[in-house]
Amino acid sequence: MPSTHILTRDEAERRAELLTVDSYTVELDLTGHERGDTFGSRTAVVFDCAEPGAETFIEIAAERIEDAFLNGEPVDVSGYDPKAGLRITNLAARNELVVNAVCTYSTDGQGLHRMVDPVDKETYLYSQFEVADAQRVYACFDQPDLKASFTFQVRTPEHWTVISNMPAASETVVEALQTKVTLFETSVRMSPYITAICAGPYYGVHEVHDGIDMGLYCRQSMKDYLDPEGVFEVTRQGFDHFHEHFGVRYPLPKYDQVFAPEYNFGAMENFGCITIAEASFLFRSQVTDFELEQRANVILHEMAHMWFGDLVTMRWWDDLWLNESFAEWASHWANVEATRFSGAWTTFLSARKNWGYGADQQPTTHPVYTDAGDTEEIQANFDGITYSKGASILKQLVAYVGIEPFLAGLRAYFQQHQFGNAVFSDLLGELETASGKPLKDFADTWLRTAGVSTLRPEVAVDGDGNYTSVTVLQEVPAEHPTHRTHRIAIGLYDLEDGVLKRRDRIEVDVTGEATAVPELAGVRQPDLLLLNDDDLTYAKLRLDERSLATAVAHTSALEDSLARALIWAAAWDMLRDAELPASQFVELGCTSLTAEDDINIVTVAQRQVAGALAYADPSHRAELRERWARAAEAAMGAAAPGSDPQRSWAKAYASASRSEADLARLAGWLEGAGVPEGLAVDADLRWALLTVLVATGAVAEEAIDAELNRDSTADGKRLSFIARAVVPTAEAKQRTWERIVDPASENYVRRSSMLGFAPLDQADLVRPYLRPYLDAVPELWEKLGAQQAVEFSKLAFPSNLIDAESLAVLDAWLAEDRPAPVKRGVAEGRADTARALRGQELDARA
Template identity: 45%
Template sequence: MPSLTRAEATARRALITVGSYEVDLDLTGGGDHFRSTATIRFRATPGAATFVEVKPAALRGVRLNDRDLDPGALAENRLPLTGLAAENTLTVSAEMAYSNTGEGMHRFVDPADGGTYLYAMSFLDDVQRIFAAFDQPDLKAPVTLSVTAPPQWTVAANGQLAANPWPGRWEFAPTPPLATYLVSLIAGPWHVRRDAHDGIPLAVYCRRSLATHLDADLDEVLTVTKQCLDRFHQLFAERYPFAKYDQAFVPEFNAGAMENPGLVTLRDDYIFRSAVTDTQRELRATTIAHEMAHMWFGDLVTMRWWDDLWLNESFAEYLGTRVTAEATRFHRAWTTFAIRRKAWGYTADQRPSTHPVAPQQVADAAEGLLNFDGISYAKGASVLRQLVAGLGDEAFLAGLNAHFAAHLFGNATLADLLAALGAASGRDLSGWAERWLRRAQVNTLRMEAAVDADGRWSSVAVTQTAPASHPVLRPHHIGVGWYAADGAVSRVELDLDPDTDRGRTEVSALIGQPATGLLLPNDGDLTFAKIRLDPASADAVPIMLPGLADPLARALLWGEALDAARDGERPVPALVSLIVAALPAETEVIIAEEVLGLSRGLIDRYLDPLARDAALLRVAGACAGLLARAPAGGSTQLAAARGLIAATTDTGLLTGWLAGAGVPEGLAVDAELRWALLLRLVVLGGAGEAEIAAEAAADRSAVGAEWAARCRAALPDADAKRVAWGIITRATELSNRLVEATAEGFWQPEQAELTAGYVERYFADMPATARLRTPWVADRITTLAFPRYAVAQSTRELAGALLARDDLTPGLRRWVTDLDDDLRRALVARTAVAAVSA
């Protein structure tokens, strides 16, 4: 189906103004379809022609003003409208299809109890799978929704419930003007808990089978929600702008959450059924804060088109992290941001598909979907944090409040926001925006230091470089930390101005000081830039890192080591040696988890099989050391146990823990940990289909079904791989989550010989697979099913041949290009390791 272009959206906006939507849905029919009737009132240039979007299973009737239109005129998802009057009423009745992809009206049958649950996901342009609409973000209008559902169900929507005239009939009050991608509802036998705070009604929903788990965590969910509301009300002059604040934890969700005003939907993985680390609880808190930030950035004031996506996501990412750190118990959220979210941003910004935070133009909605990445989120948030450091918080917030007041319930652009911030700060931000928002790629800040005969620094400088493909230097406000050998810590703050220092800034305050310990550029993590230590500091890291008290400094040093290994500047075995030296002493669980997760990807791809096995043995030993030191029953113990399970080849240990033997005191071998143990055993050939079936029978949950699919795809068996590949490439009857779980389990480094024949099949089969699936699901499958462990020039040649075709979907082309670049890096790193070994 054609994707709406920017030019088409601009032309339509010039022709029409939408006054209101009245939507009536009938969910009682059973089967695969539901009934939808939408009445749209809109103004238009008299005599003009345009189109409305709808993706029906069957179009039943169309009436424009006083005439019936031919439903057969529908071309793919576009219904032409001609001869428009100044005031128009359009009614479109259709039969719509439920989905199993997390888009449109998703239907889920809970394997735990057979309950049927529906939720609407209208993003990015999928409201047309639910009702007919002018589906673009700058044609906002109030929505009045009515729903007929089975009488035992509960229904909730963006607006407040206005009437429940008979069992099964739900009529909702009109909303304020909404962008079409924000319309949502839930329907089914939902478990609900209600509360209120500061005059705002609150509700939390989940499936019945998760009720006990939600109730166990309800206090934390509501406490975080209330703390965030209070903090946003302190920051913004405009109070929360909608009638209620519902949060629904929904099954098989594609994203982390969606900021539907009045009814935020979140993936129900955030309802924890097993032990979790504090990192996972913090992630839930930052997600709640992130979606709440969208109530202002995205919902109250909406971007005009998808090229200003950063006005939504960068601000929500920045404010979500900031408010979590300032208002909740998760006061180290910026440490998590530094080692997890920024690593995502740095990776995205160095790939062939890199793009500016605020591109000049996004051609169509499909291209907009591809920009929901680490650049629009993490880099954009980092840029905003840098801006706040330069403007000051008072001017920044004054500008935001002026922006809200000027565009209340309307749309805005980058130029609108820059004008508000410039007026509040008295500064012209056009030059800043050109370098930070309009230009792609990332700078590297490198420490340079020289020592005199007395062992004191004779010169210290920060140099800034840019890749040749994107030769732009940027202004940075940074700290340079001096972590002395005796434990003393000091920081020098300075501004890097490429217009005056030409990429080299002297740190004069350190000249003459004893050259001991290490120097850390970007200490405090105020800017978005890769960092590199001077050689003496790099040599000091294994000795000093375990004893550094500041977790943010440790996160930055770990990030530097991981990034240097990813770039091939330092060999992966050196990173493994640092893990052995420093990980067992780590006390911040997020750091331990991210170091283990990010390093594992490098070990699996950057080392040949023999070196990989040796590295994993050392990592498993480091995890065992961390496990031995960790307090019983705590987050660090759980993180260490997960790391050990993933790295070990000791099937006796895994089998023992699964049977309850030899388990460390305080470690709960619950459902999630059992599945992790079983998956590793399956990969190693220590368990098979019988064990998977038994575990699935004991865990008849949706998560259990996903784990079982992952395990079956990971079986070291030719038949199992054949079945799994069929699911990945052809199955449309399974939900998005089950197909993704199968793709996650398919490729295993230990099974390279078994899966060798599927390397070529990936490049042969994926074009048809991508066209078979919706763009969101296709992008996930393209990435997860890529033969990432087939690190060979022949794999790159296959990728090159695929990319030479002219019939690829935009998503397939983008992701294969990026994943091929990952292979290029891995090959470079393997060459570097071989050279060091030689």
């Protein structure tokens, strides 16, 4: 696979000064997909040059360039290097460049990805161009601020469907060749990274809403699981909501959503042609409301990008957060306001904000607004800070200026900059005008500094049980010592007849290192004192001793799901900071979570309880896991047959099962014996059960082959590689490692293998791979694309090696001179390992 050009900000700025791009005409020949790994690409780009006689370059990461012509004259392509792009000299004031190239299909999820469906052997293609991979398909000035109109023409087999940003203008069938040429309408002005081509025998359904032709596509073998009713319902609700509040209509005549197989991300906001991860959001098995809400959030997130990112686009990648934070905020806001998922802010706190807190405590943390020197550097910043911390800060900003002034500012911003590019100061100016409030200090404090504060209550109580003083301490990390102003609510909760009821709520501004709360002096101490009640600010929370004891025993007794999610967020962070023993965290799961009725909290917290075992003293980890298995089994048995809780607790029980009796029970479920009434042991649950049985040695590796014969689909193949990775033998680990580090491995094979490589109980099997992992990080950074290299450094990290010896090896490697992006995944894995080790030491003392 040819390397791409890594564009620097300086290069982009110079090229933007020099060029104004008018249009692209891109012709792709995809008819040879069965004969080889390449396809034909012809690009004609029309552009103006502000300095006639100057020279520049255009990105094209091709297998080879056949020829190129600038204003009718041949371009010397003999020295072409895809890492440098194609040099073009002696530019005129008005130019047309034509590049004829042979490009390569990918199997890494970037560029033009090709997969063959194992069910019907049909080929499916889809494009993924963010950050700078459009150059792998056609010649382009691959930066966000050189927008242009695009006209695509695609030659394919006759029975294929082709989907792009715009509707098809014509389809011409060449019957003798059994091919078809699809010509698309010319697009509005857009950036190259949000153009799109999806091609193959996709199955599609359509519906028109508010004048917009909405399409929904998937592979033919998955059409029975498409759920047009559910997806279109959220899509309709999203368009109605955003049209009502954003002031500018969605500008294209159609809006397609394509479920893409072997996809690297959750989804991508290609203008008018959204691609969504099939494996995550095209459900072929029973799912709970948690998964349905997550799908709705993804649908709305990508739709919000039609305004944030597509209509108005960042000038350069340091404003990536302008795309992602706003889409993250807008999707949850729309979910709450426009769909049935009215508790989406609770889910945001549980599933997304915790992601931001975790990323912000890494040694690699960065401000929400961050400088990006080049396109490779930005790859690692698609993280919890750019998405979730940024969205949390926007949520605070909305509360500060008010939703109506905030929306008025957005409307002005969209009107002013539609089809163009903007920077954060453009948006900030519109928000200041609309709200009448100065916002620069807020932006500088929250968006240009890194790190997260910890808010801790310091209380004193007299002999009658009344507060003599309450002070909120603001602790900040030494590396990022910014004391921010936090507007928080403080809730006072009393346990009455088994219910934790809020007696009072006050709002205060927390500033500096310590903020006294005189309103609480003389007030009777509650059973639970909850800082940041209603989740008004972005900060880690702590509980005083009495409140913590109440929380462990009675969190589920809180009436408000958001308050319960705050307790779980605080407890999880205390566990990770070695302030709460793992045994106590698991106890919280066994007592309160089993009585929780919010499936979103249940799903996230179940994963956290399972994760807490890494922080447990290894000498009694098995005992804790057994306690958790018994609690999950009881909760499963108490749940209504066929309900969301039953399925969620069945999966938690299976994951925690280690006893001979439990494993025999799981094996029975696979044979249809002893299955709880209402529990659907469908394809995905079967793989989950089998993976546990294989990992524990309860069944042999051959059982994977048998299950794959039963489920010989793309999903079955993907899940089979996870199961093979957990086989507890040295030989299986070696085979898995070879798949992981083979540059030729398909993206889904490598990812699945990494996901199963390092179970907590298989440290001895993984230990020999610590040094090979470290050796492979820089090697694969050279051989793979940046996105795949980042994923390898994070997912292949041997996270089950929680000991001082492993830390010493990691520290020695990190001390060597390497580029920061290469070190990043290792540094983050090392920090997580150190946290787990401190947690184990605390748990042993407890």
